[in-house]
Amino acid sequence: MARKNTVWARVYYRNTTGEELRSVLTLMGPGGRTVELHCAPAAHDEPGTCETPRIPASGTPGSVTAIAEFMGAGPVEEAPLLLRAGSERAPGAGG
Numbered sequence: 001m002a003r004k005n006t007v008w009a010r011v012y013y014r015n016t017t018g019e020e021l022r023s024v025l026t027l028m029g030p031g032g033r034t035v036e037l038h039c040a041p042a043a044h045d046e047p048g049t050c051e052t053p054r055i056p057a058s059g060t061p062g063s064v065t066a067i068a069e070f071m072g073a074g075p076v077e078e079a080p081l082l083l084r085a086g087s088e089r090a091p092g093a094g095g
Helices: none
Strands: 010-014 021-028 034-039 047-051 065-072 081-086
Touching (some): 010 021, 010 065, 021 047
Antiparallel strands (some): 010 047, 021 034
């Protein structure tokens, strides 16, 4: 998401599994700048959001990418990846 000279990532979710999940929301900008946020979606059917801090934009909004990953609970090396979703670059953006 972008507003004026600020960018951030947001994901909306609904955890209908009835189980504990983990998620990571990553905002990647030009020059290797990365913001990563770990969220714990509650184990119920209510909608929720996870949002990175807002940071100053350096470049065009299309030069920033966001990735949301949701995985099962348990040790990281054993937790199954359930969903990975990413933003699309704006038309005409390099990459």
